[in-house]
Amino acid sequence: MKSVRIENVTKKFGNVLGVSELNLEVKPGEFFTFLGPSGCGKTTTLRMIAGFYYPTTGKVYFDGQDVTTLQPNKRNIGMVFQNYALFPHMTVDENIAFGLQVRKLPKSDIRQKVDRIRGLVHLGQYGSRKINELSGGQQQRVALARALVIEPDILLLDEPLSNLDAKLREETRVEIKRIQTELGVTTIYVTHDQTEAMSMSDRIMVMESGLVKQVGTPQEIYHKPNNRFVATFIGETNMLEMKVSSIEGDVVTVESENGLILRGLVNGAAKEVQLAADSTIHVSIRPEAFEAGPGDNTVKGTIEFVEFTGLSVNYIVHVNGTSLKAMIINGGSAIKAVRDEIELHIPPRNLYFLAE
Amino acid sequence: MKQQAEYQRSWWSRATQSPYFVYLLISPLFLILFAYVVYPFYSTFLQSFAGNDTLANYRKFFSLESTANLEALWNSVYISIISVICCAVVGVTMAFLLERYEFPGRRLLSVLVLVPMALPPLVGVLSFTFLYGESGIFPRFFQHLFSLEEVPFSLKGIWGVVVVHTFTMYTYFYLTASAAIKGLDPSLEEAATSLGAGRIRVWTKVILPMLTPSIIASSLLVFMVSMASYTAPLMFGVERTMTMQIYLARTNGNLDMAATQSTILSIVSILFLLIMRWYQNRRNYQNLSKGVSVHRSEVTSKPLKTISIILSFAGTLILILPILVLILISFSKDGSWTIQILPTDYTLDHYKALFTDERTWRPIWNSIQMGAVATVGNILFGVAAAYAMVRLSFKGKSLLDTLIMIPWALPGTVVAVNLIAAFSTESPFAFNQVLIGTFWILPLAYFVRHLPLVFRSTSASLLQLDQSVEEASRSLGASWWYTFRRIVLPLTLSGIIAGTLLALVQSIGEFVASILLYSTTTIPLSVAIFQKLYAFKFGTACAYGVLQILLILIVLLISEKLSKGSAGSAI
Secondary structure, eight states: OOOEEEEEEEEEETTEEEEEEEEEEEOTTOEEEEEOSTTSSHHHHHHHHHTSSOOSEEEEEETTEEOTTOOGGGSOEEEEOTTOOOOTTSBHHHHHHHHHHHTTOOHHHHHHHHHHHHHHTTOGGGTTOBGGGSOHHHHHHHHHHHHHTTOOSEEEEESTTTTSOHHHHHHHHHHHHHHHHHHTOEEEEEESOHHHHHHHOSEEEEEETTEEEEEEOHHHHHHSOSSHHHHHHSSOOEEEEEEEEEEETTEEEEEOTTSOEEEEETTSBOTTOOOOTTOEEEEEEOGGGOEESSSTTEEEEEEEEEEEOSSEEEEEEEETTEEEEEEEEOOSOOOOOTTOEEEEEOOGGGOEEEOO | OHHHHHHHHHHHHHHHHSTTHHHHHHHHHHHHHIIIIIHHHHHHHHHTTOSSSTTHHHHHHHOSSSOHHHHHHHHHHHHHHHHHHHHHHHHHHHHHHHHHEEOTTHHHHHHHTTGGGGSOHHHHHHHHHHHHSTTOHHHHHHHHHTTOSSOSOOOOHHHHHHHHHHHHHHHHHHHHHHHHHHHSOHHHHHHHHHTTOOHHHIIIIIIHHHHHHHHHHHHHHHHHHHHHOOHHHHHTTOOOSHHHHHHHHHHTTOHHHHHHHHHHHHHHHHHHHHHHHHHHHHOOOOOOOSSOOOOOEEOOSHHHHHHHHHHHHHHHHHHHHHHHHHHHHHTBOTTOOSSSSSOOOBOSHHHHHHHHOHHHHHHHHHHHHHHHHHHHHHHHHHHHHHHHHHHOOOTTHHHHHHHHHHHHHSOHHHHHHHHHHHHSSOBGGGTTBOOTTSTTHHHHHHHHHTHHHHHHHHHHHHHHSOHHHHHHHHHTTOOHHHHIIIIIHHHHHHHHHHHHHHHHHHHHHOOHHHHHHOOTTSOOHHHHHHHHHHTTOHHHHHHHHHHHHHHHHHHHHHHHHHHHHHHHHOO
16 A cells, blocks of 8 residues: 655657646545546556656656656556456466466465455456456456455556446446455546546546646535536536626626526635626536526526436526526426426525636 | 665666667667668679679660560560469459359369469479470370370460469469458448449449459569569570579679679569558558358359359369379389370389488478578567567668568569678678578578568567557566566467468478579478479479478468467457
8 A cells, every 4th residue: 555646747759748747646545536538648647657658757656765767567556457458368367366476476375365366356266267258347357356466555447447338337336446445455547437436536636638627536526626627527517607797795696698697605616716796707507406496596498408317307498598407306296398488496505606 | 885786777777768778679670681681682782783884784784785684574574464464363253253152162162272372383383394384294185185296285485484373373362352352241232232233333333442452462462473483484494584584694603794683673573562562551441340241142053053063173173283293293203204194103212212312301301401590580580570560669660661571572583692792702791701602591591581471470469469468467567578478479479380380381492592592512402303303303303392282281270270279369
């Protein structure tokens, strides 16, 4: 269990910038996720921690020890690859034992450790199977076992669930989290799937175009995004450009160009937002922020689109020239149809103000 | 002390991290290519300008007063063009018949269709002269049948060369065309038909355009191989071809002229190689669609069925006769077969002699030794070059690839002339020895001629091996060398072995460069066959030939097994 610290790391591929001026600290035992769209630099960062890339400038530390240019085989890391990268000419046990053989452990120790870890990932009966005789989910667990059996200081997971089907992905997600908690190993997880990131992580780093957009707990990232990219990338939201018309006490009134007037709270603003009358501001309203019927911030409009998902009813409502996405939890009440009028309200605490 | 160790380690790690370190790693590869490919070529090039008047040789070559050379150039081009056309017609037709139609005898024919690949060039030409040459079995048979004064027909001259070329080279067209036809999505034809296109339109607008890339690629290849062909013109006595002119100039001691002819022929060959590579790079590979397999239409109507039976019987016969005749003659008593249709006396002596008579066994053993030496070189170079090519990133990759392919594109005759130019004097690349006339020159020639074989097959299997598998091993603590031994080697072994066997068997049968380079103390197998032929010891020559064919068949069988085995374990 080690900490990872990245200091001012920049990685260039020729003239292409992979990661720019990255700073980061992962605590011992933490489950830390790099989240972002493809090409944002998350895998590049992971590979620099693994030692497959060396940073162009900057340093990488494990527990304060400089490992910036240490070879990958000297780092004592466990890595699970997107395509699992299992050795196709070996059995399950041979795959798992590989790292232990490299470490020249006695045969009996290897046997014991392999058996134990195989049990941990629920592959008890499959020790002598060939890799191509396993299903995708089983291969995934072999890859995990192989990375964990060497008792790595840091576990690196590069989109490990992306090759599994939806149902298996959910099961495996829970499984990985369970094993990680049980072993307490420092884990860095790369994904573009926000559900995975939100459900598993202690903390998340959101990246875009080689830059860190925000680091925080899942709740912080979701409820207190620092910028519009994070707000729109994580979950769904209605992003409106509005003007601050007045600030009275802790109540902020905003108005859109076409006359939609809403009220929010002063503390419902991102860190660097300066609320001032007459300034332009972005307002983020999550679809689930809407509540049925009239109340504070009542909006009336025409329904453009209805979607019933079972759990909820999703509407797109046309209000004063703006289309708003609203999600109402299905409470059994009647569902309206397209072109019907609808009345909803948004509690002021659900308005979130962003700069830019 | 500790600080110093620390410093040294960081010095080393800094060196290995340097973007220029990779050039240190690949420098031996380039050194070998420079020493044994570029430098010999350059030596020949220099020699072609030798003499007081630097351009004299070229002026002589293109002179209109003695047109032997120009005629040879024209003949080579002419033979090559005709060969391309004949091979294309035979190869593509065979591919269509065997891939798209079901008729009696199809299965047997589709195995036998590759027989020409198992014939070493010299042995192939040999069996053709026995079958269809002036004193061959068929012309004699018809002469006796109709009691004629002379044989009614026989293979000779340029047309003899073309027939042999067609027989041995149509497989290039057959292989690429049948692969393309297999990849042809039948739903495309169905789509065209559903849009109202008739049979002819489907062919001209859909099928042929889809086959064009493979046909053009094979045309370039056959043209190149025909230009390089030496054995067929030699056996059919066509002296006015480029390769024969080089051989004659060299044996007459006119080395400068041989160098000039080689240079001109090299330029043509390299030009074709470059065109071929350019074409292959810009060509789009069609995605194979899954699920639907190509539909074979069955031949049902009675007359068509009869015709197809006759034709496939004839095809089978044509394909198998060259091997049968070799086997037959290998049992005939030397000197007993003169004007009869078939040999009259038979014996097992030739096969016994192969392994018991020191004089007969010697060439076999020579070839095995020299082939083994060359193949070891090919393995070391090929595996290293393939790894560098696939896994390392450096500038000059396409140069490396081209340099490896060039000796393969050059006619064997030219390779031989180049080596003569470079190594008939002491050379630093031969550790200040003269190589010509020693044991070592032939292994070197074999090594150079077969450079791409191990390289190609190894890089093909390396390309299939995902890089993350190696990275996984590294992340588990394995060093580069440990990873190479336990992961990379086992997973690419089948590719390496396939290339190695091919290189070995080709080296053992190599004739074209051998005939120009061999030293009398280490006569190789192919030259021995040639000499036995001229001494009218047909039986021994054919026994040698059958041995070679057996060797090739074994290699093909093993390669087939290997490629099937590796398909199962591929990720």
